[in-house]
Amino acid sequence: MNIxxxxxxxxxxxxxxxxxxxxxxxxxxxxxxxxxSSEFRALLAEEERFERVLTTRRYEEPSRDLxxxxxxxxxxxxxxxxxxxxxxxxxxxxxxxxxxxALTAFSVSLIFVLILGxxxxxxxxxxxxxxxxxxxxxxxxxxxxxxxx
Amino acid sequence: xxxxxxxVFLPDHGGxxxxxxxxxxxxxxxxxxxxxxxxxxxxxAFAAMVNRHSNRFYRIAYRLVFNKGDAEDMVQxxxxxxxxxxxxxxxxxxxxxxxxxxxxxxxLCLDLNKKKKPLDLPEDRELADRKPGQDALLGxxxxxxxxxxxxxxxxxxQQLALNLCFYEGLSNKEAAEILxxxxxxxxxxxxxxxxxxxxxxxxxxxxxxx
Numbered sequence: 001m002n003i004x005x006x007x008x009x010x011x012x013x014x015x016x017x018x019x020x021x022x023x024x025x026x027x028x029x030x031x032x033x034x035x036x037s038s039e040f041r042a043l044l045a046e047e048e049r050f051e052r053v054l055t056t057r058r059y060e061e062p063s064r065d066l067x068x069x070x071x072x073x074x075x076x077x078x079x080x081x082x083x084x085x086x087x088x089x090x091x092x093x094x095x096x097x098x099x100x101x102a103l104t105a106f107s108v109s110l111i112f113v114l115i116l117g118x119x120x121x122x123x124x125x126x127x128x129x130x131x132x133x134x135x136x137x138x139x140x141x142x143x144x145x146x147x148x149x
Numbered sequence: 150x151x152x153x154x155x156x157v158f159l160p161d162h163g164g165x166x167x168x169x170x171x172x173x174x175x176x177x178x179x180x181x182x183x184x185x186x187x188x189x190x191x192x193x194a195f196a197a198m199v200n201r202h203s204n205r206f207y208r209i210a211y212r213l214v215f216n217k218g219d220a221e222d223m224v225q226x227x228x229x230x231x232x233x234x235x236x237x238x239x240x241x242x243x244x245x246x247x248x249x250x251x252x253x254x255x256x257l258c259l260d261l262n263k264k265k266k267p268l269d270l271p272e273d274r275e276l277a278d279r280k281p282g283q284d285a286l287l288g289x290x291x292x293x294x295x296x297x298x299x300x301x302x303x304x305x306x307q308q309l310a311l312n313l314c315f316y317e318g319l320s321n322k323e324a325a326e327i328l329x330x331x332x333x334x335x336x337x338x339x340x341x342x343x344x345x346x347x348x349x350x351x352x353x354x355x356x357x358x359x
Contacts, residue, residue: 058293062207074232
């Protein structure tokens with residue numbers, strides 16, 4: 001199979017200057033034409049120079065950590081968990097592998113202690129406020145309008 | 150037991166289960182098997198995919214957006230979209246993962262180029278225009294800038310054909326599939342692109358260059 005100069009030129013554009021990488025069905029015709037004609041060789045040389053110019057095109061290598069950055073950006077972000085009593089106890093159970101009945105008993109007793117503590121605290125607070133109120137009333141009575149009665 | 154090792158299920162904030170294969174080597178898997186693992190929620194398979202292909206897709210992105218930072222952003226965006234919606238790759242429709250993913254990256258780059266204002270030709274271009282036919286005097290940077298400028302001036306599809314076939318070394322068939330055209334049409338795009346470039350190179354860099 002022979003190849004014309006026009007066909008050779010087109011194949012150079014489409015498949016490039018490396019004739020050995022042309023599709024099999026036209027490769028042999030291309031190589032044969034190069035062996036026999038200087039015109040074909042001149043065309044090939046011109047294409048090779050042109051491709052060299054094209055390869056001078058500017059190129060910057062990617063950052064070394066590009067892949068790493070992509071992978072870390074794809075990782076799910078942890079939700080911000082607000083501290084909660086339920087969460088605390090859940091973690092406690094998970095951490096110490098406490099069985100549920102034990103957790104319930106512990107929780108109930110803790111709540112009972114808390115309530116008791118609040119009750120005692122409030123009772124004391126009410127008593128102290130009333131005493132202070134009495135003292136204030138006495139001062140107001142003694143120093144009424146800046147004069148000692 | 151999973152065929153690829155120990156599996157740990159981690160709850161994802163999106164409601165999806167992420168599988169972590171703690172002792173898996175993905176290097177023997179082809180892209181299509183790997184993407185199927187990603188579709189099942191394997192983050193390690195996704196990481197293997199990124200490690201395997203990020204530089205390859207960066208190259209085409211860089212050739213299209215002409216900027217390192219933008220190219221990296223586009224590749225990252227494409228991979229994050231893949232991770233968010235891996236089901237978009239349909240093995241029934243697309244023969245090869247890379248063919249499909251080239252389309253994803255290219256579309257993102259073209260969208261970015263549309264958003265950006267038209268790129269100016271490099272300043273070096275004026276120098277070359279004033280003295281047509283000069284050769285060898287232009288420095289390598291000026292030559293690079295000129296070639297970049299000429300390629301930017303090509304119609305979008307010709308640029309794509311040239312980038313995929315000449316710079317990426319893809320076969321005409323694969324490049325045609327990515328661009329959604331017939332092989333003959335793709336070859337015509339390459340021929341027109343190269344013919345135009347050759348004329349411009351001759352005119353601006355001188356006949357001695359080619």
